Amino acid sequence: MADRPPPLLADVARSLARHPPFDELEPALLARLAAGVSLAFHPRGATVASPDAGVADRLYIVKQGCVVGGAGNALGPGECFPVEALVGRRAPDETYRAERDTFCWELPAPAFHELLERSARFRAYCTDHLAALLERVRRAQRGRAAESLAEGAGMLAPLGSLLARAPVWCVPEASLAQVLETMHKERVGAMVVCDIERKPLGILTTHDVLHRVAAAHAALDQPVSMVMTPAPVTLEDDVPIVEAALAMARHGFRHVLVTSAGRLHGVVSERDLFAMQRFGLARIASSLRAAGSLGALAEAAAGIRRLSKELLAQGIDAEHLTQLTSALYDSLARRLIELVAPNHVLPARWCWLALGSEGRLEQTLATDQDNALLFEAPGGTDAARAALLGFADEVNRGLAACGIPLCPGDIMARNPRWCLTQDEWRRAFDQWIRNPQPEALLNAAIFFDFRPVAGDAALAGELRQAVLAQAGRNPAFVRALADNALRVRPPLGLLGDISTDDNARFPGTLDLKGYGTRPLVDAARTMALKLGIAATGTAARLRAAAAAGALPAAEAAAAVDALHYLQGLRLRRQHLEGELPVGAENRIDPARLNEVDRRILKAAFRQSAALQDRLRADYLL
Numbered sequence: 001m002a003d004r005p006p007p008l009l010a011d012v013a014r015s016l017a018r019h020p021p022f023d024e025l026e027p028a029l030l031a032r033l034a035a036g037v038s039l040a041f042h043p044r045g046a047t048v049a050s051p052d053a054g055v056a057d058r059l060y061i062v063k064q065g066c067v068v069g070g071a072g073n074a075l076g077p078g079e080c081f082p083v084e085a086l087v088g089r090r091a092p093d094e095t096y097r098a099e100r101d102t103f104c105w106e107l108p109a110p111a112f113h114e115l116l117e118r119s120a121r122f123r124a125y126c127t128d129h130l131a132a133l134l135e136r137v138r139r140a141q142r143g144r145a146a147e148s149l150a151e152g153a154g155m156l157a158p159l160g161s162l163l164a165r166a167p168v169w170c171v172p173e174a175s176l177a178q179v180l181e182t183m184h185k186e187r188v189g190a191m192v193v194c195d196i197e198r199k200p201l202g203i204l205t206t207h208d209v210l211h212r213v214a215a216a217h218a219a220l221d222q223p224v225s226m227v228m229t230p231a232p233v234t235l236e237d238d239v240p241i242v243e244a245a246l247a248m249a250r251h252g253f254r255h256v257l258v259t260s261a262g263r264l265h266g267v268v269s270e271r272d273l274f275a276m277q278r279f280g281l282a283r284i285a286s287s288l289r290a291a292g293s294l295g296a297l298a299e300a301a302a303g304i305r306r307l308s309k310e311l312l313a314q315g316i317d318a319e320h321l322t323q324l325t326s327a328l329y330d331s332l333a334r335r336l337i338e339l340v341a342p343n344h345v346l347p348a349r350w351c352w353l354a355l356g357s358e359g360r361l362e363q364t365l366a367t368d369q370d371n372a373l374l375f376e377a378p379g380g381t382d383a384a385r386a387a388l389l390g391f392a393d394e395v396n397r398g399l400a401a402c403g404i405p406l407c408p409g410d411i412m413a414r415n416p417r418w419c420l421t422q423d424e425w426r427r428a429f430d431q432w433i434r435n436p437q438p439e440a441l442l443n444a445a446i447f448f449d450f451r452p453v454a455g456d457a458a459l460a461g462e463l464r465q466a467v468l469a470q471a472g473r474n475p476a477f478v479r480a481l482a483d484n485a486l487r488v489r490p491p492l493g494l495l496g497d498i499s500t501d502d503n504a505r506f507p508g509t510l511d512l513k514g515y516g517t518r519p520l521v522d523a524a525r526t527m528a529l530k531l532g533i534a535a536t537g538t539a540a541r542l543r544a545a546a547a548a549g550a551l552p553a554a555e556a557a558a559a560v561d562a563l564h565y566l567q568g569l570r571l572r573r574q575h576l577e578g579e580l581p582v583g584a585e586n587r588i589d590p591a592r593l594n595e596v597d598r599r600i601l602k603a604a605f606r607q608s609a610a611l612q613d614r615l616r617a618d619y620l621l
Helices: 006-016 028-035 083-088 109-118 120-127 129-148 176-186 206-214 240-253 270-274 282-292 292-313 320-344 382-399 424-432 438-447 457-472 475-485 512-531 540-547 553-576 595-619
Strands: 038-042 046-051 058-064 096-098 103-109 189-194 200-205 235-236 253-259 263-269 349-354 371-377 419-421 451-455
Touching: 006 028, 028 240, 058 109, 058 263, 058 424, 083 109, 083 120, 083 240, 096 595, 103 109, 109 120, 109 595, 176 189, 176 206, 189 263, 200 206, 200 253, 235 240, 240 320, 240 424, 263 270, 282 320, 292 320, 292 553, 320 349, 320 382, 320 451, 320 553, 349 438, 349 457, 371 382, 371 424, 371 457, 419 424, 424 438, 424 457, 424 475, 438 475, 438 512, 451 457, 457 512, 475 512, 475 595, 512 540, 512 553, 540 553, 553 595
Parallel strands: 235 253, 371 419
Antiparallel strands: 038 103, 046 096, 058 103, 189 200, 253 263, 349 371, 349 451
């Protein structure tokens, strides 16, 4: 270790502690790091590290200036390189050059590996840089939430923390009479049916008893397996409570089975979540189911917005929050459709489709409607379409009254262009795929993400399979889609700064939707169509691409982290910064971000660029 006067050593330690992850090092380790580094000057244009130099022998930490990697990644003060090469004890993958006169602290490889062994935080940062930075943000959000909440566990607490009693269960051969007697004696609203190893096979709830036993006059001596709901949804006891909330909101049931290593550990009911009154999830779900008027639905929609804001303040991650919000809005749309449908004579088979961000389950509150209708009416298409258009108009206007604005581009089910039979939709997709002109590619960005919300979901499944097969037979279309996905580059400046987009109304800002999430969304859609992946969500598509071997698992995970960080920034902007002028909902001023957020934002943009580079290489674009 270098010998250095104590005052200078303290100055180095203070300078390093301004940047993550060094700001989280224990004081003794920080002092050891400060004693171990030396300061080196690299003039503009000089090579700092490269593959030609062999195995990486030191960690560089930019003190002042800017270093650019071979992939165009600009590194500013506090950023390190070549971390992956040092961890892997190999040569760097790219050449790093000083973009301007630069000073770097340099830590020899043996000292780097010693620090890696001694500090779990530093090790996490080096092995999964983006995820480690994201976890810092989540910890900070949870910390702020803990300060403001004195009661109970938050939605990030383990699901098992809600369990107040041992589960009540039976074997499949138990008679209905025995089961009902036990439910009454134990005062439980559900009986879990398990095998002899206590692995859940089914569930019988009081709701089932009313409909399948009492109303059907079922024989009480028959085994419970004859009337139970098979294959119940189970969640492990260490997942966050929000997972149970999401499952209930998405599927509309009132119980979630909690398992430990696959064996029944307990049951969480809607009432258990209702006890966490500050979230109001059960209250909103119940109000949606019970709503008998448009006014009641509008009140429930306002509750969804309040809930989303509160969950965001609690530190809920963007993936769970957008899925939970989308599931609740799906419930709202389904209930509205149930109220409106009796006013119209509809064909036997129809399906309400969500498109765009709604179809991807990535909806934020600053969004408008994107929906369509799919139907079959062998007896008379024109009459069926006329009835569906009147029905759709009432639903679209009802959604607008609930706070989801009408689409300015009229991409809604009430538009005759988007109320089509199965054959008409197939011809429309076929036309877009065979003639990938700009309008077709624009439509691809919206319509290829369709998802069933209400009605006959099988229709949507049939259309999905037809579209995937057609895209698979037309590689030229997928290549055009890849080329289109490269049109918007992540906003990274040459000198390591985050670029703004020179918007006249909002100078000094950038659009997190147009330049942030869009490159990731477009790249994932392209991969999904190429591989025949039926999933519509961006994260699900990236994970499926990794499972298919088309994308390294670590790269997919980092891209998913980048997507959810960008979504989180959008949500924080929309929910926590008060009233925003129209057009500013997805805009941020990078200069107002703290250093950690700026660092993560740059890392997220680099991950977007890396995903685009993969597309460029795959299609030689």
